[in-house]
Amino acid sequence: MSEEMKIPYKIYLSEDEIPRQWYNVRADMKNKPAPLLNPATLKPMTFDDLRPVFCDELIKQELDDTTPYIDIPDEVMDFYRMYRPAPLVRAYFLEKALGTPAKIYYKFEGNNTSGSHKLNSAIVQAYYAKKQGLKGVTTETGAGQWGTALSMASAYFGIDCKVYMVKVSYEQKPFRREVMRTYGASVTPSPSMDTEIGRKINAEHPGTTGSLGCAISEAVEVATKTEGYRYVLGSVLNQVLLHQTVIGLEAKAALDKYGVKPDIIIGCAGGGSNLGGLISPFMGEKLRGEADYRIIAVEPASCPSLTRGKFAYDFCDTGMVCPLAKMYTLGSNFIPSANHAGGLRYHGMSPILSQLYDDGLMEARSVEQTSVFEAAQQFARVEGILPAPESSHAIRAAIDEALKCKETGEEKTILFGLTGTGYFDMVAYQKFNDGVMMDYIPTDAELQKSFDTLPKINL
């Protein structure tokens, strides 16, 4: 038995070892992510500009690009202990199945009822809303993981939670909806007729099945027009990436315990919350010149914001009521093909990750969904976890890298983020099992049409 074999299948930190501070990677970035702009004035959003939309404490976190470590409130630590630390798993079974000399680890964030890492930020945002004396929060949800997480967090702190759920998901995922209702949230299909923007979108696009950008617009409108409510978002924002660093900090602490240093770090990327959270502490070392890592963002070929998007200021939502963010974007009107099953549908990418990518500090690749589900199935069969389609993008890339090692004989160490489980994604699995899943790659012309809608500030 080699030294290596002493590493257990699952590395659990003790509850005392859950990080007590988040790490703010912006503090170590030379090129800071560009500020959010006020869509009316095109000037950087100030604390006061943002107060009608976000909780005060969260705005401070959003704007703070200098403080490297930020304390996790005790009340959030209590909740984290409900489902954290999350295990870091050595994928012995997958390594064996692939016959690779690579050593594969994954940080598994799916062992909670929301089914994903989203709970890490939801509980923080619900806590600050409660602390500020608010009655409730509004949000959007697409695949439903974020809405579920926020419902759980809101129930815990006893505040109201209004979720605008992309209509196509609302109809195709009734069970997600029921989980949210079980936690006491109200769930409204978007675009609805409850909001100005919803009525406008319904009038302009009769029969539309909605989009994330559209649901965001509705949720923001309701928050700003309802006394005692604020809007919260599950990805993209700096604050969300900050909260999600608990993933990377735990993963790094677990690896450090066994003296393991990853060569390659892989995460799926939609809005960037998981990837940003996973890589932050490693990226921090890279930015400070203390270590080097290959970091790979994996996105769907049908929604390729990093690999085919523009690095430009764009609206975060379809209704154009939100601030503008400088990010890799496909244009706020971009909606992935309806046959795209695998989540990660947002048109843009976290400004932090966009900047890091533009600075050459990380790579990106896109993968097609049938190959993603092939990886998902292979993983499920040997590792015993049915992965979320989103997470399976990272699995695909991890397997590909491990197979390269098999060719070259290199014993690289690969770490990837397994963000969640696929129990509410069985319609997509069924398509795959039935052999009727299709791939889709937008044409250059389609993307150009969407780029043409980018706001003029880019010109």
Added chain:
Amino acid sequence: MSEEMKIPYKIYLSEDEIPRQWYNVRADMKNKPAPLLNPATLKPMTFDDLRPVFCDELIKQELDDTTPYIDIPDEVMDFYRMYRPAPLVRAYFLEKALGTPAKIYYKFEGNNTSGSHKLNSAIVQAYYAKKQGLKGVTTETGAGQWGTALSMASAYFGIDCKVYMVKVSYEQKPFRREVMRTYGASVTPSPSMDTEIGRKINAEHPGTTGSLGCAISEAVEVATKTEGYRYVLGSVLNQVLLHQTVIGLEAKAALDKYGVKPDIIIGCAGGGSNLGGLISPFMGEKLRGEADYRIIAVEPASCPSLTRGKFAYDFCDTGMVCPLAKMYTLGSNFIPSANHAGGLRYHGMSPILSQLYDDGLMEARSVEQTSVFEAAQQFARVEGILPAPESSHAIRAAIDEALKCKETGEEKTILFGLTGTGYFDMVAYQKFNDGVMMDYIPTDAELQKSFDTLPKINL
């Protein structure tokens, strides 16, 4: 901060501490469970009688009521490390919400993709089938947890898996079916037209939506008629309870670490696999006079085999092709009302548990499903886990006992089994959320009608 507070939210054993032997409670029982009878001869089933149906090694375990500890094969230990040890959770949040002085612990078996404890036995049965050189296994599934578990186990060992799924579940739970298919199993709605017994039942009961007893008959028929196949069962049998003792052994080891001794141990009871597994090591101490525990089996009021059944020899299946077992039973023709959503639908109860109950070594109580879902919702909101309806029967009783402690001021320690998650049971949750869930208690006349079908051997 009191001594008590040093107990973490979740107690994880290390992988080295996963039990290496199962505990066979029959070895310590004065009154052994009655033997299975051959339905043709009414004589005790011999090893040779059982060989056409079960794997050889499993028959040995089934018939062995004297060996107290049985080694867990290395290959099964490897697989156990994929998802075990399972956490023992201190329900601090629930205690606080209830305002009870009771200390509540639960052993959580839902952190694996099959979503329940069923995997603990599935992997063993698949292993012995593989070891015996078989091509595959057949089984039945109702709610789908067992079928999913066996699909995962079969995929791991590369053997075929044919699941007969109660038709009503097949239709109402398409996502369960897809998980099984993702693991490569074939899933057939039962009663089917593939088997003699299926055709007979379909002819006699046109439009029937099936039952567990009927699916068992089909699976047994296919196993015995197909070269290289055997039948496997997820509950009731002695061998299954043996494998499930890994639950109780881990729970006891985790409690022992902190010097905690439960006063009350609670588990839901359908066929008895979870309850038997959880309580066995504690019951062993009780049988040997080393300790005393109050042990409570909780069953649905709509399928009350322990609280209202007869202790008698009965058929294990509807088709009457299986051996007869002496157990608490409602009669093999009993089918719970269609409005019963909460699992635990089997007409009988494990012979081991039946004997222990008859000997006054454990209690039983029945609960109605709306009160079960109230407990489920309360638990989900404070403990962050959406429980399976089955598991929620135990939650209901645990909450009730904790509330009694609140009245009396007693600081009792309660341990219950949280067998799994409810992600595939959202139709039932929806009924509860919509306020249209109904309760159902069979009348004495209905039960009598079913008792009248008990085989004459009881007379």
